[in-house]
Amino acid sequence: MSAPEIVLTGLRKRYGATLALDGMSFTVRPGVVTGFVGPNGAGKSTTMRVVLGLDAVDEGTALVGGKPYRSLRCPLNHVGALLDAAALHPSRTGRNHLLWLAYSQGLAARRVDQVIEQVGLTSAARRKAGGYSLGMRQRLGIAAALLGDPPIVMLDEPFNGMDPDGIIWMRGFLRSLAAQGRAVLVSSHLMSEVQDTADHLVVVGRGKAIADAGVNDLIAATSSGRVALRTTAGPHAMAVLAHAGATVVATGSDTITVSGLPADRIVTLLNRSVVPFSEVSAHRATLEDVYLELTRDAVEFRAATPTEVTR
Amino acid sequence: MRPALHAEWTKLRTVAGPGWLMLGMIAATVALSAAAASVVTCAADGCGGDPTKLSLVGVVLGQAPAAVLGVLVISGEYGSGMIHTTLTAVPHRVTAFAAKAITLTGVVAAAATIAVLGSLLAGRLILSHHGFTAAPGRPALSLTLRATTGSILYLTLIGLLSLGIAAVVRNSATSIGVILGLLYLLPLLAQAIGDPHWQRRLEQFAPMSAGLTVQATTDLGSLPLSPWAGLGVTAGWAAAALVAGGLLIRTRDA
Numbered sequence: 001m002s003a004p005e006i007v008l009t010g011l012r013k014r015y016g017a018t019l020a021l022d023g024m025s026f027t028v029r030p031g032v033v034t035g036f037v038g039p040n041g042a043g044k045s046t047t048m049r050v051v052l053g054l055d056a057v058d059e060g061t062a063l064v065g066g067k068p069y070r071s072l073r074c075p076l077n078h079v080g081a082l083l084d085a086a087a088l089h090p091s092r093t094g095r096n097h098l099l100w101l102a103y104s105q106g107l108a109a110r111r112v113d114q115v116i117e118q119v120g121l122t123s124a125a126r127r128k129a130g131g132y133s134l135g136m137r138q139r140l141g142i143a144a145a146l147l148g149d150p151p152i153v154m155l156d157e158p159f160n161g162m163d164p165d166g167i168i169w170m171r172g173f174l175r176s177l178a179a180q181g182r183a184v185l186v187s188s189h190l191m192s193e194v195q196d197t198a199d200h201l202v203v204v205g206r207g208k209a210i211a212d213a214g215v216n217d218l219i220a221a222t223s224s225g226r227v228a229l230r231t232t233a234g235p236h237a238m239a240v241l242a243h244a245g246a247t248v249v250a251t252g253s254d255t256i257t258v259s260g261l262p263a264d265r266i267v268t269l270l271n272r273s274v275v276p277f278s279e280v281s282a283h284r285a286t287l288e289d290v291y292l293e294l295t296r297d298a299v300e301f302r303a304a305t306p307t308e309v310t311r
Numbered sequence: 312m313r314p315a316l317h318a319e320w321t322k323l324r325t326v327a328g329p330g331w332l333m334l335g336m337i338a339a340t341v342a343l344s345a346a347a348a349s350v351v352t353c354a355a356d357g358c359g360g361d362p363t364k365l366s367l368v369g370v371v372l373g374q375a376p377a378a379v380l381g382v383l384v385i386s387g388e389y390g391s392g393m394i395h396t397t398l399t400a401v402p403h404r405v406t407a408f409a410a411k412a413i414t415l416t417g418v419v420a421a422a423a424t425i426a427v428l429g430s431l432l433a434g435r436l437i438l439s440h441h442g443f444t445a446a447p448g449r450p451a452l453s454l455t456l457r458a459t460t461g462s463i464l465y466l467t468l469i470g471l472l473s474l475g476i477a478a479v480v481r482n483s484a485t486s487i488g489v490i491l492g493l494l495y496l497l498p499l500l501a502q503a504i505g506d507p508h509w510q511r512r513l514e515q516f517a518p519m520s521a522g523l524t525v526q527a528t529t530d531l532g533s534l535p536l537s538p539w540a541g542l543g544v545t546a547g548w549a550a551a552a553l554v555a556g557g558l559l560i561r562t563r564d565a
Contacts, residue, residue, distance in 0.1 A: 049395075049564075049565075052395075052399045052402075053398075053399075053402045054395055054398060054399065054564065054565040055564040055565070056564060069399075069402055070402040070403070071402075072402065074314075075399065075400070075402055076399070076400060081399060083395055083396075083399075084392050084395065086391075086392065087391055087392030087393045087395055087396055088391060088393060089322075089326055089387070089391060089393060090391075091326050091327060091328070092322075092325050092326050093325070096321070096325035099321055099325070100318045100319075100321035100322045100325065101318070101396065101400055103314060103317040103318045103321050104314050104315060104317070104318035104397075104400040104401055105314060105400065106314045144396070
């Protein structure tokens with residue numbers, strides 16, 4: 001097997017009238033956690049189903065380790081995936097669920113007990129999976145993904161339903177998988193879940209990758225040229241700055257983000273119009289900002305945004 | 312193929328449902344056969360009838376649990392979404408489907424053997440108390456053997472037909488409705504039709520009435536089809552359903 005990478009090239013997939021994937025292309029590299037983020041319905045799950053050969057694409061190729069998934073023998077030794085943690089038979093125990101999966105790959109029952117311990121499910125392993133909390137099902141799904149000790153791990157919304165302890169565990173766990181040299185792809189519709197975990201981000205919207213870059217690069221690109229302003233006279237300040245040609249967004253009860261004007265010019269303008277303010281600083285974007293900026297046009301269903309005044 | 316079979320067998324034995332369904336099949340087959348045997352009596356002018364067929368009449372009821380198992384083996388996974396896990400573990404779809412079919416065949420055939428032999432034994436014991444011991448009432452051994460193996464094969468084929476239908480339909484409730492309708496409604500429809508030509512046609516074509524001709528050991532001339540040809544019709548139904556299910560599993564998105 002060549003390098004443990006997922007390479008997607010120009011994936012297009014139509015379900016009836018819906019274009020689910022519209023030229024999705026990106027690469028998931030070994031040794032890093034790649035966050036796969038985008039609004040619901042942007043094509044994250046469809047992409048993962050295509051990688052696993054569950055759905056066929058109309059155009060494009062999806063290769064794992066240089067081969068299409070459906071050509072792999074004992075595929076769980078190449079790719080471990082968690083798509084839907086609820087996809088279980090409720091009256092089968094967690095251990096037995098892993099057992100049939102292990103047997104399907106020619107693995108021994110010993111391996112099942114190893115992964116159960118690895119995800120911290122030992123005490124519940126012999127209980128029926130139907131009684132598991134969503135967090136426990138996620139752990140069971142992760143155990144299933146790890147069965148074949150695969151060099152590629154792909155998890156769809158693994159943070160869903162996890163309690164805070166579970167989220168912290170999951171972050172450390174994903175980082176350790178990448179540190180072992182595995183290629184790790186983790187999807188989420190919440191940027192905050194992946195911001196401390198991912199090294200690389202693929203942001204998707206309307207069926208294609210709209211950003212594919214390192215986390216730090218993305219933050220720097222979005223932050224450039226923005227100024228954060230703290231003032232109690234918000235509407236007045238916004239009117240003055242918008243009149244001078246800036247794009248102004250109220251980001252809190254007394255905070256405004258200004259773009260299109262340098263900080264010294266903003267101070268001069270506010271002083272001239274006698275607008276009180278307490279702080280002017282270079283704005284450092286959070287991943288959340290990056291995400292909102294990138295997906296602004298890609299969100300299909302969106303509530304009204306905070307007040308935005310453009311000249 | 313062997314790992315896929317091992318996986319499917321493990322799935323079947325690690326939940327209670329399949330075991331109960333097979334027990335239900337055995338109980339229903341033997342109970343109905345015994346009940347039927349215990350209500351017939353020999354008339355003064357000879358016993359007549361077909362005691363072997365009578366002893367195996369429970370198959371008519373026992374086929375329902377076999378059909379339900381055949382459906383649940385695959386549509387249960389579509390219902391829960393577990394089919395995705397199955398097909399990521401065994402991405403070669405025909406192999407995954409064949410593993411299900413082979414495992415189901417083994418399980419249903421084993422339980423059907425117990426059910427059919429149990430019915431035959433119960434029938435013999437009860438009928439002998441009713442005077443069916445005379446030589447004219449005892450068919451040739453070869454005919455009894457045909458009825459016995461034919462009934463076991465019939466139950467197995469019904470399981471496979473159900474698996475094929477469920478692979479096409481995917482939904483458990485709909486699949487069970489389709490298969491039970493096919494089994495029980497078609498013969499009822501045949502009874503309702505006045506025209507004897509069409510009635511015979513329907514009996515030759517319906518999977519149950521055609522297949523169960525294999526149980527006949529007397530009066531073979533009155534059958535709509537010869538016994539093995541009748542079972543062949545059921546086998547044709549099962550084969551068609553499996554091919555359709557296999558093709559769709561291969562080509563459809565999971």
